[in-house]
Amino acid sequence: MQLILxxxxxxxxIGSVLLIAALGLAIVFGLMGVINLAHGELMMLGAYSTYxxxxxxxxxxxxxxxxxxxxxxxxxxxLVAGIVGILLERSIIRRLYGNPLETLLATWGVSLxxxxxxxxxxxxxASGFIITILIGLILPLIIPxxxxxxxxxxxxxxxxxxxxxxxxxxxxxxxxxxxSRIGRASARNVDVTAPMWMRGGFDFLGITFPxxxxxxxxxxxxxxxxxxxxxNQSVWGMRxxxxxxxxxxxxxxGIATNKVDVLTFGIGSGLAGVAGVAVSLLGSVGPNVGGSYxxxxxxxxxxxxxxxxxGTIIASFSIGIMTxxxxxxxLISIWPDMPTPLASTVDFFATTSMxxxxxxxxxxxxxxxxxxxxxxxKGRMVEN
Amino acid sequence: MxxxxxxxxxxxxxxxxxxxxxxxxxxxxxxxxxxxAEVTVGILHSLSGTMAISESTLVDTxxxxxxxxxxxxGIKVGGKKYEIKYIVEDGASDWPxxxxxxxxxxxxxxxxxxxxxxxxxxxxxxxxxxxxRDAFLYYPIQYEGQECSNNIFYTGATPNQQxxxxxxxxxxxxxxxxxxxxxxxxxxxxxxxxxxxxxxQVKSLGGTVVGEDYLPLGNTEVAPIIAKIKKxxxxxxxxxxxxxxxxxxxxxxxxxxxxxTPGNGYYVMSYSIAEEEISTIGPEFLSGHYGAWxxxxxxxxxxxxKFANNFKRRWGSDRVVAxxxxxxxxxxxxxxxxxxxxxxxxxxxxxxxxxxxxxxAPQGPVEVMxxxxxxxxxxxxxxxxxxxxxxxxSTDGPVQPQAWNxxxxxxxxxxxxxxxxxxxxxxxx
Numbered sequence: 023m024q025l026i027l028x029x030x031x032x033x034x035x036i037g038s039v040l041l042i043a044a045l046g047l048a049i050v051f052g053l054m055g056v057i058n059l060a061h062g063e064l065m066m067l068g069a070y071s072t073y074x075x076x077x078x079x080x081x082x083x084x085x086x087x088x089x090x091x092x093x094x095x096x097x098x099x100x101l102v103a104g105i106v107g108i109l110l111e112r113s114i115i116r117r118l119y120g121n122p123l124e125t126l127l128a129t130w131g132v133s134l135x136x137x138x139x140x141x142x143x144x145x146x147x148a149s150g151f152i153i154t155i156l157i158g159l160i161l162p163l164i165i166p167x168x169x170x171x172x173x174x175x176x177x178x179x180x181x182x183x184x185x186x187x188x189x190x191x192x193x194x195x196x197x198x199x200x201x202s203r204i205g206r207a208s209a210r211n212v213d214v215t216a217p218m219w220m221r222g223g224f225d226f227l228g229i230t231f232p233x234x235x236x237x238x239x240x241x242x243x244x245x246x247x248x249x250x251x252x253x254n255q256s257v258w259g260m261r262x263x264x265x266x267x268x269x270x271x272x273x274x275x276g277i278a279t280n281k282v283d284v285l286t287f288g289i290g291s292g293l294a295g296v297a298g299v300a301v302s303l304l305g306s307v308g309p310n311v312g313g314s315y316x317x318x319x320x321x322x323x324x325x326x327x328x329x330x331x332x333g334t335i336i337a338s339f340s341i342g343i344m345t346x347x348x349x350x351x352x353l354i355s356i357w358p359d360m361p362t363p364l365a366s367t368v369d370f371f372a373t374t375s376m377x378x379x380x381x382x383x384x385x386x387x388x389x390x391x392x393x394x395x396x397x398x399x400k401g402r403m404v405e406n
Numbered sequence: 407m408x409x410x411x412x413x414x415x416x417x418x419x420x421x422x423x424x425x426x427x428x429x430x431x432x433x434x435x436x437x438x439x440x441x442x443a444e445v446t447v448g449i450l451h452s453l454s455g456t457m458a459i460s461e462s463t464l465v466d467t468x469x470x471x472x473x474x475x476x477x478x479x480g481i482k483v484g485g486k487k488y489e490i491k492y493i494v495e496d497g498a499s500d501w502p503x504x505x506x507x508x509x510x511x512x513x514x515x516x517x518x519x520x521x522x523x524x525x526x527x528x529x530x531x532x533x534x535x536x537x538x539r540d541a542f543l544y545y546p547i548q549y550e551g552q553e554c555s556n557n558i559f560y561t562g563a564t565p566n567q568q569x570x571x572x573x574x575x576x577x578x579x580x581x582x583x584x585x586x587x588x589x590x591x592x593x594x595x596x597x598x599x600x601x602x603x604x605x606x607q608v609k610s611l612g613g614t615v616v617g618e619d620y621l622p623l624g625n626t627e628v629a630p631i632i633a634k635i636k637k638x639x640x641x642x643x644x645x646x647x648x649x650x651x652x653x654x655x656x657x658x659x660x661x662x663x664x665x666x667t668p669g670n671g672y673y674v675m676s677y678s679i680a681e682e683e684i685s686t687i688g689p690e691f692l693s694g695h696y697g698a699w700x701x702x703x704x705x706x707x708x709x710x711x712k713f714a715n716n717f718k719r720r721w722g723s724d725r726v727v728a729x730x731x732x733x734x735x736x737x738x739x740x741x742x743x744x745x746x747x748x749x750x751x752x753x754x755x756x757x758x759x760x761x762x763x764x765x766x767a768p769q770g771p772v773e774v775m776x777x778x779x780x781x782x783x784x785x786x787x788x789x790x791x792x793x794x795x796x797x798x799x800s801t802d803g804p805v806q807p808q809a810w811n812x813x814x815x816x817x818x819x820x821x822x823x824x825x826x827x828x829x830x831x832x833x834x835x
Contacts, residue, residue, distance in 0.1 A: 028633075036629050211459065211652055213688055223663050232663035235629075305626045305656035306686070310456060314624045349630035355637065374630055375593050375622050 028229045029352050030343070035235040037342025038242040041335060042300050043315045044322040045245055046293030048334040051323055053266045054286055056115055057122055059129040061319060062312025063136040064291045067106055068099035068298020069307040070140060073212050074149055075099075077201045089217045092299070096241070099295035102152050105159070106136075107291020108284055116283065137309040145204035150194025157186035211308035220303070238300045245296055250331060252289075262286050266329065325385055327395030336396060341381060349377030438476040441489035445481065445751060447472075447741075448511035449492050450522030455499025456651065460730070461524045463682060464546060465494060467731040468521050470720050471738035481742050484749055490742075493517065501531035508535040508543070518751040519544060519741055521734065526550060526596045533558065542753050544741060546733035548677070548699075550599035554809035554822035554831050559760065560779045561737040562730070563700050565603050566808045569646075571784045572675050572698035573604050575799060576644045577611050580696070582673045588635050589618035590657070591648035600648055600677065606813040621649060626656040632664055635672075642671025648678060658691040668694030680728030681794065689793040700782040701732035701769040702795040713768035726793075727768075736767045740774060761825050772804060777822035779807030 047061050075095035079088045110132060118125045140148065161182045198205035216234055223232040253259040264272040265282045273279050301311060322341065326333030347353055351372030354365060371380045392398070449468050451461035472490045475481065481488040493515055495507040504523065511517050512535070520536075521544045523529045529545055536543045536557040548563035577583060587608050591597025597620060605615050617638040619631045635645065645666075649657055654676070666672045674695040681703045684692055703714055703726055713735065714727045740763055745751055748759035764773045773781045781804035787795025810817040810832065823829040 032629050032633055036627060039627070211655070211686060213655060213686065215688060215690075221663065223665065230664045232660065234660075234663055304660065306652045308652060310624075310652075314626055345627070346630055346633065350633040350637070352633070372634075373619050374625070374627075375620055377630065378622060378625070 024228055025352070025356055027227065029346055029350075029356070031229065031231065031235075032350070033343030033346040034239060034339060035232075035342070036345050037339035038239045039300060039304070040318055040322050040342055041338035042238065042242040042245060043294075043297040044319040044334055044338055045242075045249060046290040046297065047319045048290075048323050048326070048331055049249070049293065050287060050290035051320070052329040052331075052334070053262060054283065054290075055122070055328075056119075056287070057126045057129065058115075058290075059126060059316065060110065060133040060136060061291075061294050062314075062316035063133040064103040064107055064294035064312070065298040065301060065315060066136070066140065066307075066309065066312040068103045068295030069214070069302035069311055070145065070148075070212075070298075071095060071099040071102045071295065072214050072299045072302045073307050074145055074197075074204060076214055077204060078197075081200055089219060092217065092220070092237070092303075096296055096299050099299045100292040101156065101295075103295025103298065104288045104292030105152060105155055107294070108288045109155070110291070111284055111287040115287070119283075133312070137312075140309050144198065144206050146198035146201070147194045149197055149204075150190040153193050154186045154190030157189050158183050161186065211306040213306050214302040216303055234303045238303065241296065241300055245293060246331075246335060249289075249293070253331070258282075258285060321382075321385065325388070325395055327397035330395070330397040333395055333397035344381055344384075345377055348372065348380055349374050438480040438487065438489035441476070441480040441487040443486050443488045444491050445488045446491040446493060446515065446517055448515060448517040448520035448522070449494045450497055450504065450507050450511065450520055451494075451524065452499040452528075453494070453496040457497075457499040457524055459686075460651070460682070461497070463728075463731055464524070464734040466721050466725075467717065467727070467734045468492075468738055470717060471735045473720075474716070475738070475742055481745055483745060483751065495522075497522070497528060501525075501527045504528040505531045505535050508532045508541075509539075512536075512539050512541045518542070518745075518753065518756070521546070521737060521741075523547065524730070525594075527594065529553075529558070530595070540753060542757065544737040546737055547730055548733075550596045550603075551809055551811050552599060552814070552817060554777055554779075554824075556757070556778070556824050556831070558778065559737065559740075559774075560807075560809075561733045561740070563782060563784070564779055564807045564809060565600060565811055567700065567782050567784055567805050568698050569600055569604060569677055570607060570813070571799075571801070571805075572677070572696070572786060573607050573646070574611065575698075575786045576646075576673065576675050576696070577608065577613050579799075580644070580673055580675075581668075582642060582644045582671060584613070585641075585643040585671075586614045586616040586639060587644045587646060588616055588638055589646045589648075590631060590635070591618075591620050592650040592653055593620035593622045594650075597648035597650075601646070603811050603813050604646055606815070610813065616643070621653055623650065626653055628653070628657050628660055631657075632661055632666070635661070635666060636664065639672065643673075645672060645674040647674050647676040649676075650678060651683075654679060654683065655687050655691075658687055662691055679789075680730065681726040682728045682731075684789060684793045685726060689789065689791050692789045693791040695789050696786060697789060697795055698784065698786050699729040699795075700784060701727075701729045701767075702785055702787050702797060703727050704787070704794045704797060705769065705785075707768075707770070709766060709770075710768045732768050736765060736772060736780070739767075740765055744774075757824075770804070775807055776825040777807060777809045778824055779809055780804075781806050 043065060050056050050058050072095040075098050076091050078084060079091035114128050115125060118128060220233050220237060223230040253263060261277050261282050264277060265279050269279060322338045323334055326337035348371050353368050354360060371377055449465055451465050452458050453462055472492055476489050479487055481490065495511060497504040497507060508520060511520050519542050523532060523545045524547050526549050532543060533555055537555060541557060543558045544561065545558055546561050548568050551564040589601045589604060591601055601618055608615050617634055619634055621631065676697050679697050680699060717727050718725055743763045743765060744756045744760040748755040760774050761776050762774060764771060770783045775781055784801045784805050785797050786799040787797045790796050809822040810820040812818050819834050820832050821835045822831055
């Protein structure tokens, strides 16, 4: 019992990292059909946002609230990755809808650019840049509508961007001077340290549950529920689903498909940022952090069935549980008197490398029988 | 080819190379004031990609050694004083690139020596290039041994100068003495070879290895490995760690969360964690665990302090020095000594002159052995909360290097000697 519980927890822990990483991709790739190879780099931006947030919370002003920086960083990471995602969509991907191969190459290029960006631009100035765009996009929403329709609207526009650039520069300068560590560019990996309450683990039924893993599981559950709610209950969610199912028809019915595209891509990218927070709690943060997750993300989405959230959830948890069962050699401890030939086979695959090989092989075999994954999408979209 | 002719060709090709690539070492700060000639050497490490973090520290150290030599009057050959110039090439963490850039440095730039490499994979990729052109590579990293090339000079530790004393210490004198071993590593040549040796050694010491696992490069999901360790070592024990780079961060963060700590009787001995890595991972995750090196920044001698202080003065007060950097520093000085002893830059003469050269390194005296490796002092240290090693043990004097491992059955009884034509790369002693 204890063994099964421990195995289940481990599997869920591994699976929830996969799921949170793949959730954004399930939306971008699943609903919009965009093969976004820069998804891993959006995660990386989320992880770096966590690092910067952590350092900001170490300054004397915010020191008393240090313990809750993780919660703040979730929002920051969502915004940062979301904004970069929207910029990406508006500038590049929008022009390539319907050309999956070109999108694939372009986003791969973007991923390289983003990696080099964090290597060669000091984090303080990168943060300033993001703040500039953030203010520049939000400020017009606050200004009353009629100003926009004034004949001198361009003056207002210029003023808004002037203010945002000023704010961006000021905050970049403040960050660079008060936190010297992010004032210089560095290709070096950095480290997010979890606050004290997230360190260690607690014992229950003789099993140690690491707190970081529990936090990640909770973040994943909340994200999945919010996404499900958003897609199924909210007005914009309904529009997104409508555009997914039939773009032309939705357009005819007066849905602003352009806005829907921006929103969908922004949310998908923002979720990648949230995944970045989770990942930063487990390992180190570096320019290459996204690369180690991107293959897993696509694997999960394809296995689950493109365009199906439930499929993604089930796929990531089954991969997680299988990784643990095979890779940690748990099958033998669960069934100790396994016949010898079987036991030696299981033992052969009970290493991390071989477990990966076996899981990939199983997925390939599975996709032979169900090429569209666990839950194939039905309806018009499939016919296109 | 006479030296002058070779030199003229070298210079002209350097000028050509520099004008084409624009990377002809123009940023040297301290030159040699009274030198009357120049010699250009090659530096080949990764300045981009995964390995850049580690390898760029070697470039810094090699530049510093070259600047020190220049400031002290350069290299004295045949009554002339040569100022050392350098060409830095980027191996880009990509092994074929290392081979390609080596070819460029040897044939196009005509450098008499290349200082380069970090990973065993990069060395294996470069080896045929140097052997086929009879050129000379100086390689500064502790490695798995089982190699002895006439065209490579290895200034890092062989397993009997690092992992073997460390295994013995963990089994006999550490707080986990006598307890079982678990081996964790990244999935490539160094950890696998090193662990094969460790397994043989633990067997001969009378201990047990209860498990081993390798994390594929680029994968940071360590949960299955941690589950295995908990199952295999329920009451504490020794973990031998040969993980690489970022994977260490994930590993040490997460083992602490599940209670695999020195306080609970688990001691990790790492072969790839030096001062530089400690500061990246964070001493709070590492304190109490062990490391084994030839040089540690905390060595309390004048030579060691001078090395550390000079490095800080040159590159910034927050920088640290570690074993690989010390090796890189030594090899520049050893090459200088060999050239001066030979009285020429000619490869074959320098290679002959090299064996037997002694040098007072920051770690203490080292000597070049006939198998192109260095005799070095071995130290075992425990990581402190300030990010340094507290040195627990140190061998009485330098340990002789064994290129062919004596625990591994396939190489037992073999040695390497390049001073004797009848012996060479591998002979039975």
